[in-house]
């Protein structure tokens with residue numbers, strides 16, 4: 001059996017479902033978009049690129065809670081239709097092996113390290129970030145747009 005030192009945490013289903021309800025209710029900060037190009041809209045729930053023609057919801061998500069210097073709310077996509085939450089928690093998501101930056105946070109939500117994984121092995125980068133005992137979790141973000149993609153915790 002494959003073991004890994006980390007767990008991949010996709011967006012909770014409750015948050016994806018709340019976004020789907022909000023867009024149905026016409027919430028001003030939830031936009032319904034039809035994807036027109038591949039690898040433009042990563043779904044944070046199933047951790048796959050939405051395909052051209054699929055509909056996604058764009059809405060602000062608080063990845064780092066308020067009340068901290070590194071507090072951060074930013075735009076994310078989820079599929080507009082139901083999708084299955086990413087469940088291969090011991091495997092780095094295949095769709096996001098490039099174009100991500102991995103930020104290490106301590107338990108007070110301060111960024112203490114960051115490494116770009118473009119062209120490198122993300123598993124090795126995660127392992128090296130977790131070698132610092134102060135690393136509480138690691139967030140994967142888009143290296144170009146900066147948007148939160150998923151969280152990584154210690155196994």
Ligand SMILES: [Zn+2]
Nearest residue numbers: 043046079083
């Ligand atoms: Zn999805």
